Amino acid sequence: MDRISALRNVEEALAAFEDGECSLSELEADVRGVLRTYAADFEGDLRAYRASGTGPVDGLVVLAPSSAAARDRVAALVDDPGEFTVSPAE
Missing domain, CATH: 1.10.287 (Helix Hairpins)
Structure with missing residues (x-):
């Protein structure tokens, strides 16, 4: 879309x-x-990534060109992200 x-x-x-x-x-x-x-369904060079972890990062979805960039974007959105992982959102 x-x-x-x-x-x-x-x-x-x-x-x-x-x-x-x-x-x-x-x-x-x-x-x-x-x-x-x-x-x-984002069209372009970015892809949706979903964060998994504890607290406010769990379930957060960001658009980024790579998983490393997605981690950076998630960390920038939350004051204390704690431990988390990112994976492509389905």
Whole structure:
């Protein structure tokens, strides 16, 4: 999914919420799904990586050109990342 498609899908979800066609929790689920699809199907030289560990890093997904760069990005996002690994997100 490219950026324009993702934005359109989020815009459609927001419009449905504004029109009363869905609840806030449904809107959140729809937007979360769009973002996860965008990250998983990202087109370009970057790839989605998921962190596994304890605390706030567990489950974090970042886009990076390599696993080493993904580790750096995860560490930069969290004050005290502790021990963690990264692997390609499925």
